[in-house]
Each structure stands twice: as C-alpha cells, then as structure tokens.
Amino acid sequence: MLTLQCPYCGVMAEETELHAGGEAHLKRFGPGSSDEDFETYMFMRENPKGVHFERWRHVNGCGKWFHAARCTATLEVFGTYSAQVSEPPQQIKDAITAKRPGWSWRNFA
Amino acid sequence: MSEAVSALNNAYAKGAITVQEVGPQGMITLRGDLSDAAFGAAVAQVTGASVPGQRKITHAGANAVAWMSPDELLILLPYAEVGAAVSSLNAALAGTHFLAVNVSDARALFRVTGKPGPVREVIAKLAPADLSPDAFALGDIRRTRLAQVAAAFWLTQEGEANLVCFRSVARYAFDLLATSAAAGPVGFFRQG
Numbered sequence: 001m002l003t004l005q006c007p008y009c010g011v012m013a014e015e016t017e018l019h020a021g022g023e024a025h026l027k028r029f030g031p032g033s034s035d036e037d038f039e040t041y042m043f044m045r046e047n048p049k050g051v052h053f054e055r056w057r058h059v060n061g062c063g064k065w066f067h068a069a070r071c072t073a074t075l076e077v078f079g080t081y082s083a084q085v086s087e088p089p090q091q092i093k094d095a096i097t098a099k100r101p102g103w104s105w106r107n108f109a
Numbered sequence: 110m111s112e113a114v115s116a117l118n119n120a121y122a123k124g125a126i127t128v129q130e131v132g133p134q135g136m137i138t139l140r141g142d143l144s145d146a147a148f149g150a151a152v153a154q155v156t157g158a159s160v161p162g163q164r165k166i167t168h169a170g171a172n173a174v175a176w177m178s179p180d181e182l183l184i185l186l187p188y189a190e191v192g193a194a195v196s197s198l199n200a201a202l203a204g205t206h207f208l209a210v211n212v213s214d215a216r217a218l219f220r221v222t223g224k225p226g227p228v229r230e231v232i233a234k235l236a237p238a239d240l241s242p243d244a245f246a247l248g249d250i251r252r253t254r255l256a257q258v259a260a261a262f263w264l265t266q267e268g269e270a271n272l273v274c275f276r277s278v279a280r281y282a283f284d285l286l287a288t289s290a291a292a293g294p295v296g297f298f299r300q301g
C-alpha cells in the first residue's frame with residue numbers, strides 16, 4: 001500500500017484515495033510538431049526499477065494534482081511536490097540522492 | 110414555488126447510534142483566493158464566520174465555513190438564505206477571480222449521533238482516514254471516500270458527526286452509515 005502526502009491539503013493519503021496520473025514532467029508535442037516528437041510524447045515512457053517521478057491526483061480529497069518521487073522497487077516515497085513545476089525541486093533531488101546516490105531519470109540527476 | 114425536499118426525505122436509522130439524513134441544508138461552493146482580505150470579508154459578511162485554515166471548519170451559530178481545498182470553501186447556512194448569500198458574494202467579490210454556486214440541491218447531509226468513540230468508528234469502518242481523537246478533532250474537516258463515493262465529514266461535538274456527499278449517492282451513503290452503525294462498536298477508540 002502506497003501512502004503519499006498531498007502537498008495541497010496535507011493529508012497522508014493512502015492509495016485508494018488517489019488516482020494515478022502516469023509519468024511526470026512530460027513535454028507535450030502537439031499540432032505542428034514532427035512525427036518523431038509526437039510519437040515520443042505520446043507513447044514512450046520510462047519504466048524504471050528504482051527512482052521514478054509520477055503525477056497523482058488527490059481525487060477523493062482536495063481534488064488537486066501533484067507530483068511524487070518514489071522507488072518502484074521498494075515503494076519508498078522520497079517526497080511529493082507541487083504540480084506547477086516542470087522538474088523536481090532541489091530538495092526532492094537531495095532527498096533522493098541521500099537514499100540513492102548516483103541516481104538519474106531522464107534528464108534529471 | 111415548489112417545496113424543497115432533501116434527497117432521502119430525512120431518512121432515519123435508529124439504534125445505539127442514530128443516522129439521519131438532515132436537510133434541506135443550504136450549501137454554497139465558493140472558490141477564490143482564500144488569503145485575500147476582501148474574500149475573507151465577503152465570507153464573514155454572509156456567514157459571520159472566518160475563513161478556516163487548512164482542513165478546518167469554522168462556525169457561527171447555524172452557519173459554518175469548511176476548507177475544501179487551497180482555493181475552495183464550502184459554506185453552510187440555512188437553506189432559505191442561500192439565494193441572498195450568493196447575491197451578496199457576487200456583489201462583494203465582483204471584479205476578483207472567484208466563483209460562488211448554490212449547491213444545496215446537489216448535496217446530501219447526514220448526521221451520526223451516539224457515544225463519542227462508536228460515532229468515530231461508524232465512519233472509520235468506511236473511510237481510509239485516521240479518526241482517532243489525536244488525529245481528528247473538533248474543528249477539523251476531512252475529505253475522503255466513504256467506501257466507493259467521495260464524502261467529507263466533521264464533528265459538530267464529541268458524539269455527533271456531520272457528513273456531506275453528492276445527492277446522487279445519498280441512498281448509498283445512508284445505507285453504508287446505517288449498516289456500519291447497526292454492526293455496533295468495536296471498541297477501537299477508547300473514548301467512551
């Protein structure tokens with residue numbers, strides 16, 4: 001069972017109070033983009049064993065979307081943070097580095 | 110004008126713990142900048158209560174203001190006063206980024222009454238939330254799910270909990286609460 005703290009209402013929400021929103025920090029390629037960029041945006045996803053970044057929604061709660069950093073292998077949660085960012089804040093990166101030195105994920109490390 | 114009737118016409122489940130659908134209850138969803146002084150003044154003007162902090166509910170007589178999200182409040186006031194209150198909010202907040210909607214007929218309100226510990230248990234059996242007195246006290250409101258549907262609840266006093274949900278699932282919510290109450294206390298919360 002995964003428990004994430006919603007950064008908007010502060011509730012320690014267990015998984016059944018949340019809705020999973022897939023991979024975090026995707027850059028959207030829409031009309032006018034190249035076929036290659038659109039395909040990558042549409043279909044290509046990270047599937048790591050370890051550090052991962054996701055979007056979640058506190059659907060049975062305050063209703064807000066947020067970001068979570070966690071380990072897919074152990075379910076350890078490194079932190080949750082605002083939806084209004086395009087990359088993880090430094091304190092989240094630091095929290096991951098403390099537990100998983102040398103980690104990387106897409107362009108982040 | 111037609112007579113307003115609540116979702117279950119005040120259905121009542123009697124027992125050591127009673128569950129009652131109460132209402133019609135006036136409710137307004139108010140969205141905006143909760144930290145704005147003019148917003149707070151508008152809320153105080155129609156309710157007499159202050160803007161609550163995160164996951165809190167404030168009261169003023171029969172009125173209450175509940176924190177629903179960082180940009181949303183639920184205002185509770187007598188059913189007959191909602192129209193005037195929405196007009197007041199619209200006038201007071203004109204020109205700011207806000208939304209005030211009468212949701213009275215889109216919601217259902219329930220009251221669970223009994224001994225303090227068992228009342229907490231009735232909800233704790235149905236929701237993935239910590240209902241212990243240390244984690245959930247008077248003045249707190251919790252939005253979560255009740256089995257399969259979204260709900261929010263708060264204590265009006267020890268031994269009395271109020272719960273709101275969408276009107277469309279009122280029967281389901283009432284049956285959940287009544288079944289949970291009828292199953293009796295399990296003695297998890299040592300509160301009498």
Ligand SMILES: [Zn+2]
Binds near residue numbers: 006008058062063
């Ligand atoms: Zn939340």
